[in-house]
Amino acid sequence: MKRIVLSSLLLLCLAATAGAQGGNTLLLNAAGATFPYPIYSKWFDVYHTQHPNIQINYQSIGSGGGIRQLQAGTVDFGASDGPMSDDQLAQSKFKILHFPTVLGAVVPTYNVPGVSGDLNFTQKALAGIYLGTITKWNDPEIANANKGMSLPNSDIVVVHRSDGSGTSYIFTDFLSKVSDDWKNKVGKGTSVNWPVGLGGKGNEGVTGLVKQTPGSIGYVELIYALSNNIPYGNVQNAAGKFLKADLAGVTAAAAGAAKDMPDDFRVSITNAPGATSYPISSFTWLLIPAQISDAGKRDAIKGFVKWMLAEGQSYNEGLSYAKLPKPVVAKEMKAISLIQ
């Protein structure tokens, strides 16, 4: 007991001295998306060591929470895996700018007894499976894209995320683009009314269910699949090619979409054109108020965004995030001046 008291006193002293040293430290608060959290914390950490007077505190509470806290003014900037909708922007009391930071992708993972190689999934197959219209593994829509594989005549157990997540947003955004049925009946969002399937909590929950359930299919973030060595399948892109997701394919999708990039950067790059574009890819964004009255904070945020677009991008691939394509970086550099 004595030891506990002593060590907590020690901790308090440490905290107090740290606080005293940081007298001139500018503290920025941010909150939002969980998907880019590993790279964000790396960036904020490196940026702090390079600029000791600026400390950014990021809470990965989810994109929805990030948007809400930004609108309520409790954080200096937010982060989101899906762009804010027109409604949300209209409801906001102040103007909010979007800045893409990194790219992510979603991959299908499955557990089919007797199948060891990578399965090819057509766009129709994925939509049909998740709509509940394709229910057997040997359905022609799947079998025709996987000639030479012996697919069992067993039921498909569909697994999706149960918690609201950017991963589900990207996946349902893709399904909405490739299937009118999906668009009209289900739609895209961080949580949707899934026509079929079991819900797993988090990437680990989905992976756990898929691993344990023979005949199941789920979807997880590319980063999660790569860092945990989870096998995943190929997805047909807009050009009709079957691609296995990798960082280059994701960047290619972003480059394919960059030509038509709107000035506010709110763009979906799922099913992007280009033979090498992986179709279930997405940007993730920082949400920054266009008007920041505190000059110190404004300069700090602008400085960070500039650094993130240049040096920051070099940390991406170490953590399995795809880099932003050059044209997007150039466009964002120009947009920094919009923060006033």
Place this chain on the structure above:
Amino acid sequence: MEHAAPPEAGPRSFVARLRDGDQVAHIITLVFAASILLITSMLVYELWVNSHLSRAKFGLMFFWTRVWDPIFDNFGAAPFIYGTLVTSVVALAIAVPLGLAAAVFLAELAPRRLSDGIAFLIDLLAAVPSVIYGLLGIFVVVPLMRTVVGPVLIDTLGHVPVIGVLFKGPNYGVGFLTAGIVLAIMVVPFIISVSREVLLTVPREQREAALGLGATRWEATWKVVVPWARTGIMGSVFLALARALGETMAVTMVIGNDPKISASLFAPGYTIAAVIANEFTEATGDLYLSALIELGLVLFLITFILNGLARLLIMATERGGGHPS
């Protein structure tokens, strides 16, 4: 207690009574007791006010609607209410007989030292975080349900008329039954621990009188000791029920998170606490958020009603002739 001052001292000043400590203790305890009331009413008030949008739009239909669609803004609580009640009932159906029997053994039959040792372990179990039980569920209970327990139940109970519908259909390993079993494991320590304490407080004369009248050990236990302690035992059951109703993490990991109403206990379902935990952080639309908050209000209402029923049940059984506590 302020009237307990000796009469020869006469009326004393407020300060004197303060110095005595009585008044201070009175005020402090009153404030603390009142704060419980305050917290509860604030909770209800917040839930009520913040669920305004959803209440205005859906009204009472919220309780019947079976759709939960955040994209097209159509929300109903029925599958979640159903899932919450079913998992809690399954949990209690398993945990009450198990817990009560264990408590009777520990209090009445086991040597005191063994009983105290086991009671210590049980209290330890009650303190295990729920995510640990969830992991236990995912890695142990779910595979067991899918490969062993489920198929056996489907082959046997599935063919029994009437209750057969509870044990039919595809078995994924996750679902109402799995969630109920994991919940039962979680709440059984509460039942054992509290019931054992209550059974131990039954006066020795009660047992001796029963034994003196020629009752066997079992008769004395079952017909005298347990009825004497039944208010406390029911208290333990309702404590367990409260935990089962509100449990979030362990349930969401094993229930399948599919908002559907199915007769089969093997089917995936969803509970109120689980959907709030899953969707609250990413809920963006105002109506969506409001509907989630209204779910919280519904959970509060369910707990309130069940607690009220519990009180009535205890009152009814006492009138039927228990001990006069």
